[in-house]
């Protein structure tokens with residue numbers, strides 16, 4: 001192993017130059033900019049590293065890059081890396097210090113859209129595999145790559161890809177597309193993601209806006225919507241829809257032990273966001289439990305009437321709200337949507353139109369899964385320390401992987417918490433890219449040695 005890790009050191013300048021090539025190829029899925037070109041570039045870089053690739057395509061989806069190296073020594077176990085080659089739009093351009101797709105290196109940082117999310121993460125994995133191939137001409141276990149091109153716009157087709165290519169993608173464990181490194185340089189080993197139900201509710205009353213003096217006789221759709229919204233949750237955040245929590249299970253003993261250990265700096269967090277108090281006055285372990293395991297009903301946006309400068313006395317014709325509900329394991333987005341619809345009906349809000357945008361189930365890997373210990377040991381050896389996170393508070397298509405491939409998913413990576421992903425001046429730290437590449441080598445090695 002020592003030779004493989006030394007190989008990572010001696011080859012590091014190639015990692016940086018390949019990452020620069022990837023950053024310089026814009027691949028903005030939201031605008032369909034450079035997507036096919038980037039898929040081809042990823043495939044080219046992987047082939048140069050000794051990984052067999054294939055560009056897969058299903059209708060209406062962006063291409064998916066599949067990569068594979070079969071192990072001569074140990075072909076019975078397979079580790080799969082999930083990544084994405086698409087990036088967020090770079091706007092607002094004027095807030096970037098350099099050109100957004102520059103790949104410029106300054107000191108310990110490499111800048112550009114995608115440098116961290118997710119091209120930086122992807123390159124560490126490709127180079128880890130390349131290091132084994134250069135030293136041993138083989139990998140310790142089979143390696144597969146699934147690299148999609150629409151993660152930043154909601155991964156709408158990843159489940160169809162997984163189902164169609166279930167056999168091709170078959171594996172025993174999955175390393176998730178991203179991983180954070182906290183402000184104390186500890187990698188965060190993530191075991192889960194929350195699910196999501198995204199809906200739009202709207203009320204239309206009149207055919208056009210009216211003079212607000214008519215509010216005495218014409219109903220105001222904004223009030224109507226607010227009355228409906230008020231029935232959805234109480235001020236503590238508890239959702240009041242019947243049977244909403246039916247399937248939710250309490251944390252296991254192991255989860256609770258991990259939550260106790262997980263660091264969370266309440267004061268720093270509050271000052272970062274300029275908030276005085278958390279929802280329902282939560283503090284200590286309650287905050288960590290909520291982040292990992294509480295469903296939410298969040299108003300993402302509301303539009304009605306006049307919201308520009310000065311006063312305008314108007315009675316709006318319609319009102320619209322967008323709501324995201326975060327879901328936790330065992331909640332089915334379709335079932336929850338049906339519960340929401342019958343809640344509105346039962347409470348006399350049948351006039352409110354409701355549309356479902358997006359549904360995704362939550363996923364959580366059991367902390368006692370042997371694969372988790374492979375990752376923990378590798379993190380300890382490469383970073384000296386680590387943090388285990390029971391579940392990310394955000395959403396990703398982890399449930400699709402866990403259910404279709406029936407494999408545990410764990411996230412770990414190189415993205416520093418303040419890497420400004422999705423924002424101007426996104427960067428990746430070179431020291432973390434190198435440590436993470438070594439960490440990936442160690443994960444592959446630990447995993448290959450673990451009994452089937």
Ligand SMILES: [Zn+2]
Nearest residue numbers: 117152421422
């Ligand atoms: Zn992203």
